[in-house]
Amino acid sequence: MATYKAPRGTHDIYGKMALGLEKLDSISRQIFKKHNFKEVITPIFEEASLFTRSIGEATDIVEKEMYVFEDRKGRKLALRPEGTASLVRAYIEHRFDMTEPIGKFFYSGEMFRYERPQAGRYRQFSQMGAEYLANPNPNADAEIILVAKEILSALNIKDIKIHLNSLGCAGCRAEFRKKLVDYFSSVSDLCEDCKRRLEKNPLRLLDCKIDSSKFQNVPSMKECLCGECSDHFSQVQTLLKSVGCDYIVDDKLVRGLDYYTRTVFEVRSSSVGSQDALCAGGRYDNLVKELGGQQIPSVGFALGCERVLMACEQNGFFETVKTDDVVFIAVADEDLFPQAFTFANELMLNNNNIRKNIELSENITIEGPFLNKSLKSQFKLADKLGAKKTVVFGRNEFNNGKIIIKDMTVQEQKEISLPDFIMERIKNLDTSGFKMSAYAEK
Ligand code: HAM
Secondary structure, eight states: OOSOOOOOOOOOOOOOHHHHHHHHHHHHHHHHTTTTTTEOOOOSEEEEEHHHHHHTTTSHHHIOOOEEOOTTTOOOEEEOOSSHHHHHHHHTTTTHHHSSEEEEEEEEEEEEEOOOOOOOSSSSSEEEEEEEEEEOOOHHOOOOOOHHHHHHHHHTOOOEEEOOOEEOOOHHHHHHHHHHHHHHHSSSSSSOOOOHHHHHHHHGGGTTTTGGOOSSSSSOGGGGGOOHHHHHHHHHHHHHHHHTTOOOOOOOOOOOTTOOOOOEEEEEEEOOOOOOOOEEEEEOOTHHTTSSSOOOOOEEEEEEEHHHHHHHHHHOOOOOOOEEEEEEEEEEGGGGGHHHHHHHHHHTTHHHHHHHHOOOSSSSSEEEEEEEEEOHHHHHHHHHOOEEEEEEEEHHHHTTEEEEEEEEETEEEEEEEEHHHHHHHHHHHOTTTGGGGOOOOO
């Protein structure tokens, strides 16, 4: 039994999940860059009030889930629960509106929420997110949704559904809010959370896990959209249709953060269990101003890397993730260890001359040589590592300027001449300070 375990709600990422995360990261970056999004790396903690103001006082995140702490000078800080507020803070602080002709940014990193852990829901999790600032038009909403879809498609996740809704502007929401308060006031035995939220944030009642089954014929946001918001929503849909992107209009979709205006969306997968939102986002036309900047309408999304990786696993993506070929460097005669070590180092330095000479592919993982192992155990280890080729340094061959290359897949070996320049380098190595006997295999 291990003395220490990762804290509840956190997890170590290793093995194929770590490879998958690397792949997700590189695919997302390629797609973000193709769409002209520029990376911004923000701190993992910020002033707590940045999140309280942006996400909203009456949201679960702010009420129950933030990791808030005081530093030694008594500043109230919080581990970031999401990336949008930090990105907007950086946008205002560095006047990106003056320096960036297009306000497209992306970020990746760990987020922290004190939630009840379950599959797909963690207290520390990673997001990759994109924010498109300073574009009020529906093409920005459509592009954001398409970027999210493109990433998931590139990862071979097929079973996705895009849920789409519009929350309108402040005017539309005031009317909707009134209708909701009237409606919910007539529902008996609301849960404690809903009773409290009815006053502060009645929209949140719509996705209450406890009470939602009691709600029949709930007023719909659609009925409250003003002309402009309604036009914006139908233009987003026209653009999505024009590129063949399927979606479901879902008027129950309200999202758990208060900054949204107009378009909101979630991309869900049926393969990952109850936490099925792989990615989510929407428009936030007033947030930049609320945080002290200009009126800069914006839209964005973030995908949850762990959930996306769960979907990847279900959709067979990991089987397609290739690792580089392993080349194992072995020594048959221990006194050739420094020569083999030097050779391995040359290979590491990406010496294409050597690679071509011994027919190695461009991307390889190099392992060895080892000091305290017999040739037999070196071959065993090479096998365990799945090595494609093993390079063997043996005295007789080396004296003739050669090494042995064993092709491990067909168990055939051949001798090849080392290129002159490397032979020059290693044949006269002064190995007098190297005492092999100290490392004999026990
Ligand atoms: P969010 O819906 O809170 O939105 O999170 C986005 C995604 O992060 C979720 O769809 C989910 O995949 C993942 N996620 C959230 N919480 C957890 C958790 N506890 N464990 C594992 N994964 C989780 C936002 O964060 C907004 N900032 C998105 C956005 C960007 N809106 C506009 N721009």
